Amino acid sequence: MNDLSILFISIEGNTRSFLKRLVSYAEQQHIINKADPAVTLKEITDQTLPAKETQPFFIFVPTYLDGGNGFDSGFTEMMTNSLGEYVEQNDNTKLCMGIVGSGNKNFNEQYCLTAREYSAKFNVPFLADYELRGTDRDVERIYGVLKQRASEFESEK
Secondary structure, three states: OEEEEEOOOOOOOOOHHHHHHHHHHHHHHHHHHOOHHHHHHHOOOOOOOOOOOOOOEEEEEEEEEEEEOOOOOOOOOOHHHHHHHHHHHHHHHHHHEEEEEEEOHHHHHHHHHHHHHHHHHHHHHHHHHHOOOHHHHHHHHHHHHHHHHHHHHHHHH
16 A cells, blocks of 8 residues: 555644644555555645645644524634645545544534545545544544555545
8 A cells, every 4th residue: 555645734733733743654554564555744834835735634624613503503614725725636536535524522513624625625535534633542543544544545446
């Protein structure tokens, strides 16, 4: 299995922190078993130039919303737009294997709403979630989910 490629955006640093731990965990697993993939990261910011992705990837996106409850009174997506725009360009959506979301569970129905919106917009599965910076168990769980989805994606080709 090839490395697991992840595109992400991290405004407050929570997503970046989680993904650094995921990379470390994947490296440990790869040392134990060479069949377990490593993880590569690509952070998307407002300054990232559009590019055509050449390898299948996952999206990790936090939730930043302004107003509403996310359903009947609306919401305005904040700060992750550059990631969405990057994925939309150059047919990159065709290589997206799925979305992982994060957020704060105190926001109830808005928890991981951005990831659910991306999932619907790009017609790819919402694979997993974790709260804020996540736990070590979240890292292990999500690594397993990514490996499984990458394997399925490869067999779909």
